[in-house]
Amino acid sequence: MLKSLTRLTTGVLAAAAIGMAGSVSATAADFPTKPVEMTVLFGGTANTIAQVLSELMTDELGNPVVPVSRPGGGGAVGYAFVQGSRPDGYNIVWNSNSINTSHHTGKIPFDYTAFEPVAQVSVETPALAVSSDKGWESLSDMAEAVKAMDGTLKVGISGKGSFTHLTSAALFDWMGIGDKVSYISYGDGKAPVELLAGRIDAAIQWPGQFKSYVDTNKISVLAVTGNERVDILPDVPTASEQGVDINITMWRGLAVPKGTPKEVIAKLESAAKAATESEKFKEASVNLGFTPAYLDASAFGDRIAKDDGFYQELLTSLGMTN
Amino acid sequence: MDSFYQALQLSFSVSAIGAVGLGTLIGLIFGAIPGLTFTVALALALPITFGMDAVAATGLLLGTYIGGMTGGSVSAILLGIPGTPSSAATVLDGYPLTRQGRASIALGTAVIVSTMGGLFSLVVMMVSVNIVSQIAIKFGPAEIFALVLFGMSTICGLSGKSMIKGLIAGALGLMVMTIGIDQIDGVNRMTFGSVNMLQGVNLLVAMIGLFAVPFIIDAFARYARGDKTLNLTGSLKAELPSFGILKANSWLIARCSAIGTAIGAIPGTGGAIAAFLAYDHARRFSGNPDRFGNGSIEGVIAPETANNAVTGGTLIPLLSLGIPGDPATAIVLAGLMVHGIIPGPAMFMNSAVEVYGIYIEVVLAYLFVLALQLLGIRLFVYVLRVPQHLLALVILVLCVVGSYSVRNSVFDIYTMAVIGVMAWGLIRLGIPITPVILGMVLGPTLENEFRTAMALSDGDWDIFYTSPVALAFFGFAALIVVLQSLSGIRLRRNAKLAEKSNA
Amino acid sequence: MTEHRSAVATGAILTLIAVAWCAYVWNTIPPGAGGADVGPRAFPLLLGAILGVLAAGYAVANALAAKRSPNTVSATEPKDTSSHGKEFPMMVLTFLLLVIYGFAMPRIGFVLATALTVFLGVVVVVRSRSLPLIILMPLGVTFGCWLVFGKIMDIPLAVGRWISLG
Numbered sequence: 004m005l006k007s008l009t010r011l012t013t014g015v016l017a018a019a020a021i022g023m024a025g026s027v028s029a030t031a032a033d034f035p036t037k038p039v040e041m042t043v044l045f046g047g048t049a050n051t052i053a054q055v056l057s058e059l060m061t062d063e064l065g066n067p068v069v070p071v072s073r074p075g076g077g078g079a080v081g082y083a084f085v086q087g088s089r090p091d092g093y094n095i096v097w098n099s100n101s102i103n104t105s106h107h108t109g110k111i112p113f114d115y116t117a118f119e120p121v122a123q124v125s126v127e128t129p130a131l132a133v134s135s136d137k138g139w140e141s142l143s144d145m146a147e148a149v150k151a152m153d154g155t156l157k158v159g160i161s162g163k164g165s166f167t168h169l170t171s172a173a174l175f176d177w178m179g180i181g182d183k184v185s186y187i188s189y190g191d192g193k194a195p196v197e198l199l200a201g202r203i204d205a206a207i208q209w210p211g212q213f214k215s216y217v218d219t220n221k222i223s224v225l226a227v228t229g230n231e232r233v234d235i236l237p238d239v240p241t242a243s244e245q246g247v248d249i250n251i252t253m254w255r256g257l258a259v260p261k262g263t264p265k266e267v268i269a270k271l272e273s274a275a276k277a278a279t280e281s282e283k284f285k286e287a288s289v290n291l292g293f294t295p296a297y298l299d300a301s302a303f304g305d306r307i308a309k310d311d312g313f314y315q316e317l318l319t320s321l322g323m324t325n
Numbered sequence: 326m327d328s329f330y331q332a333l334q335l336s337f338s339v340s341a342i343g344a345v346g347l348g349t350l351i352g353l354i355f356g357a358i359p360g361l362t363f364t365v366a367l368a369l370a371l372p373i374t375f376g377m378d379a380v381a382a383t384g385l386l387l388g389t390y391i392g393g394m395t396g397g398s399v400s401a402i403l404l405g406i407p408g409t410p411s412s413a414a415t416v417l418d419g420y421p422l423t424r425q426g427r428a429s430i431a432l433g434t435a436v437i438v439s440t441m442g443g444l445f446s447l448v449v450m451m452v453s454v455n456i457v458s459q460i461a462i463k464f465g466p467a468e469i470f471a472l473v474l475f476g477m478s479t480i481c482g483l484s485g486k487s488m489i490k491g492l493i494a495g496a497l498g499l500m501v502m503t504i505g506i507d508q509i510d511g512v513n514r515m516t517f518g519s520v521n522m523l524q525g526v527n528l529l530v531a532m533i534g535l536f537a538v539p540f541i542i543d544a545f546a547r548y549a550r551g552d553k554t555l556n557l558t559g560s561l562k563a564e565l566p567s568f569g570i571l572k573a574n575s576w577l578i579a580r581c582s583a584i585g586t587a588i589g590a591i592p593g594t595g596g597a598i599a600a601f602l603a604y605d606h607a608r609r610f611s612g613n614p615d616r617f618g619n620g621s622i623e624g625v626i627a628p629e630t631a632n633n634a635v636t637g638g639t640l641i642p643l644l645s646l647g648i649p650g651d652p653a654t655a656i657v658l659a660g661l662m663v664h665g666i667i668p669g670p671a672m673f674m675n676s677a678v679e680v681y682g683i684y685i686e687v688v689l690a691y692l693f694v695l696a697l698q699l700l701g702i703r704l705f706v707y708v709l710r711v712p713q714h715l716l717a718l719v720i721l722v723l724c725v726v727g728s729y730s731v732r733n734s735v736f737d738i739y740t741m742a743v744i745g746v747m748a749w750g751l752i753r754l755g756i757p758i759t760p761v762i763l764g765m766v767l768g769p770t771l772e773n774e775f776r777t778a779m780a781l782s783d784g785d786w787d788i789f790y791t792s793p794v795a796l797a798f799f800g801f802a803a804l805i806v807v808l809q810s811l812s813g814i815r816l817r818r819n820a821k822l823a824e825k826s827n828a
Numbered sequence: 829m830t831e832h833r834s835a836v837a838t839g840a841i842l843t844l845i846a847v848a849w850c851a852y853v854w855n856t857i858p859p860g861a862g863g864a865d866v867g868p869r870a871f872p873l874l875l876g877a878i879l880g881v882l883a884a885g886y887a888v889a890n891a892l893a894a895k896r897s898p899n900t901v902s903a904t905e906p907k908d909t910s911s912h913g914k915e916f917p918m919m920v921l922t923f924l925l926l927v928i929y930g931f932a933m934p935r936i937g938f939v940l941a942t943a944l945t946v947f948l949g950v951v952v953v954v955r956s957r958s959l960p961l962i963i964l965m966p967l968g969v970t971f972g973c974w975l976v977f978g979k980i981m982d983i984p985l986a987v988g989r990w991i992s993l994g
Binding site: 046047048050051054055057058070071072073074075076077079080083108109110111112154155157162163164165185186187188189190192193195196197199200202203211212214215216218219221287289290291292323 | 368371509510513520593642646667672773776777
């Protein structure tokens with residue numbers, strides 16, 4: 004608001020000089036000559052990271068990058084919007100693994116190939132937490148206890164087909180307890196509290212949600228599912244350290260509609276690189292519980308393509324493909 | 326105590342007070358303008374806080390939250406268009422008061438009781454955050470389902486003369502909210518194969534359509550037939566409520582504050598249900614319940630006290646458990662996290678200064694609300710001087726801006742238009758629309774909590790009747806339905822007797 | 829009498845809507861996995877059924893009441909039809925204005941779409957012949973919204989695909 008007030012005077016002048024969208028057929032070398040709209044598909048952390056990132060990219064590009072929230076339909080609405088927009092680089096999407104899962108669950112009729120990758124920006128690693136009074140200290144403790152127990156293990160997730168659900172399914176299958184688990188869906192990050200209240204036995208959520216409970220010794224986090232530990236919970240070992248060979252993280256990055264000029268993508272890519280590697284972004288990453296992880300356009304593209312096969316297989320095994 | 330003084334010092338810096346004031350103003354503006362909602366204001370305020378220090382940043386967000394919660398009553402009272410779902414109950418008596426020329430009294434009362442409710446809940450929060458959060462944890466899916474069902478039972482009291490019409494309206498509201506992706510199983514429902522339908526109906530968009538579009542149609546139609554009966558100039562007097570009104574209702578204010586705080590403390594419920602429960606409570610225990618719906622000042626006091634008492638209540642699970650109660654507090658949560666304040670049980674140890682800072686800022690925000698709104702009343706009632714058909718045209722633009730900005734979706738404009746036309750149709754058929762919004766507010770929670778509870782119990786119904794808390798709420802709900810049916814029968818019998826004696 | 833008859837019609841239409849709703853739910857939403865899973869179909873189906881029962885009950889009750897007292901016009905809700913004049917055409921116009929606005933916004937941008945809608949509103953709904961109003965109202969409302977929302981409050985306003993001002 005304060006910023007806008009100062010921008011107001013220039014804005015009024017700019018209004019007098021009418022900027023026509025149609026006339027911006029200027030060469031890609033001038034990109035950007037007007038604000039870039041970054042479509043954000045989800046609220047919560049995804050939205051907050053996007054807002055931090057867009058501020059930093061604004062400084063790099065010299066023209067505002069405006070985060071525009073288009074939630075709904077598990078990302079489908081936002082993907083469809085950007086996919087249908089003009090491929091000139093002024094409509095970019097803050098995407099994630101949801102591009103793979105949305106397609107395979109039949110929410111969107113196109114897949115990741117409808118977009119050109121720009122850069123991967125961050126990864127978030129799910130964490131598996133159990134109540135402290137279970138006395139489980141590692142994944143193998145847990146696997147043994149669950150194999151021996153009657154009934155099923157109740158695991159809190161964010162909804163069927165959500166990223167935390169898919170991670171849980173892969174993790175527990177690997178641990179050999181996949182058929183002894185029943186999933187309980189919670190929205191709004193309520194799973195940690197349900198775990199605390201003892202209504203569920205375990206929960207797979209994001210590390211930031213567990214942090215405060217771990218500090219007060221109410222919940223123990225047994226593992227994170229990536230290949231590297233997370234900064235917010237440095238004492239928690241990874242699953243692969245405990246012999247469970249999985250590596251599942253949620254990446255987030257930027258993409259543009261297919262057909263966007265190469266030079267434009269390159270400009271966005273370098274702006275994303277500078278923003279991702281800045282101090283401010285690192286600082287935000289600690290507080291919000293994600294890891295900055297820049298990958299350039301081609302490496303990012305490879306990762307999306309590789310993941311696509313993985314999620315298709317996983318969703319098929321869960322009977323959720325469409 | 327050291328951290329308290331430190332917090333005091335930080336909160337009384339120019340930047341912190343300025344941030345609270347600015348936030349309150351933004352919240353008030355967004356809350357007060359029909360069509361715009363303060364959830365949007367919070368989403369826009371969030372990036373601004375990135376550059377601020379932690380205390381100023383939380384001040385801006387809390388100010389926006391509190392200002393918005395209070396500001397929603399302004400357009401509810403003046404135009405009959407609630408600014409937030411929480412102020413939908415205020416329309417019932419606030420708008421009739423305006424038509425009787427008592428707008429400024431209603432507005433003044435609303436802001437004063439809002440402040441009282443808000444501060445009451447803050448005090449409750451400060452002294453009992455630990456106990457209350459322990460109780461809040463006990464509210465699992467089965468208990469919340471029971472509570473929400475109890476909330477639904479107030480539909481009976483909102484239906485006016487015909488209970489069946491109210492129930493039909495409630496069912497319609499519930500049905501509309503099932504459109505879109507099912508939150509639990511991720512299945513498409515009622516989408517007719519369209520990607521846009523996947524986003525479902527947003528509560529705020531629906532609310533704009535339900536209340537604002539009929540207002541616009543009515544204003545246009547009155548203009549077209551040259552109807553000038555709606556003379557609102559009596560409302561232009563800037564009268565303030567007397568202490569007598571407040572004193573006479575002090576017991577009601579206390580009870581509604583308690584209702585609001587308690588509901589707010591339970592995650593996943595929120596301001597709207599508190600306001601409706603308080604309204605129903607006030608009507609039920611009032612000396613003359615017939616005046617409710619026809620401009621009873623108690624009908625403004627009850628929901629406005631309760632929905633602001635929710636602000637303090639909501640802070641309990643937000644700060645002590647890290648769970649946001651609604652989309653608005655979710656944004657406040659994000660703002661805290663960006664500044665390294667992680668809500669949860671450890672917060673009171675790790676960030677004591679910030680916690681005290683939050684208390685002080687809430688008090689400051691309410692002082693700003695009180696000052697800005699009391700000063701603003703003169704300005705607000707000026708809206709009534711604008712010819713209604715031109716005002717309606719401006720409101721039409723605001724509604725489109727508002728529905729679009731909730732999710733930046735053009736499809737939401739069409740959704741709003743269609744729901745608006747349906748609302749107009751319902752009103753013409755004599756079906757009340759307040760139960761529709763109640764059904765919309767409660768529907769998703771009702772369904773999701775029920776299904777989660779059943780999943781937890783492995784499909785066994787005993788989860789609902791083995792919990793004493795859930796049983797108590799089921800009991801209350803049944804009691805309300807029975808009482809309402811009895812009074813309905815009595816009403817009909819009286820009407821029949823009157824008919825006979827007339828004949 | 830007319831009161832009852834319109835209530836019967838309302839009830840009947842709502843019952844039809846409920847039946848159609850339930851049929852669509854049954855055909856498009858998969859049931860739950862069984863056992864503990866309530867499934868996504870249960871609630872919409874239940875709600876549709878509730879609406880159907882209520883609406884049918886409403887229709888039947890009014891039909892019976894109409895038969896019992898065919899001559900008494902419902903005393904409880906005297907309806908003054910004259911106070912509803914012009915509502916239908918105004919409903920249609922309002923709806924059209926909203927749809928035109930929504931259609932225009934992503935194509936010609938927020939600024940032009942707002943000016944166009946307000947202009948249409950002044951000319952068609954208000955039927956004003958006063959040139960100052962026709963010119964100043966669209967300009968004023970548009971400029972005000974653009975300034976307050978777009979510039980001061982930083983709300984992302986729709987950008988036009990074909991042409992965009994501001």
